[in-house]
Amino acid sequence: MEDFVKTRLDPALHQGYYSTILDPDTDSLKVKKIRDSFVFFRSSSKPGALEGIDVDYVALDEYDRVPGLAEASAEQSMSSSKYRIFNRWSTPK
Secondary structure (H helix, E strand, O other): OHHHHHHHHHHHHOOHHHHHHEEEEEEOOOEEEEOOEEEEOOOOOOOOOOOOOOOOEEEEOOHHHOOHHHHHHHHHOOOOOOOOEEEEOOOOO
16 A cells, blocks of 8 residues: 555645645655545555544455455444445456
């Protein structure tokens, strides 16, 4: 996940318009603050990766490799959200 943020996302966020709405005090490989919202980057390979974080949106890539407990943990992290958007992507085997 950190390699993705460093090589793909950061170059786009640190130039042009996005650089004006990104909070430089909350800008790491694991969390970014864009205006009044936070974006968390976690690996889905660990079931407890989202514990203690209230989220509105979860995106799981390589879904066929996500352990069941990790998916359940992600769903639980949305328990207080009014949006509860959950997307799963994968390349079929």
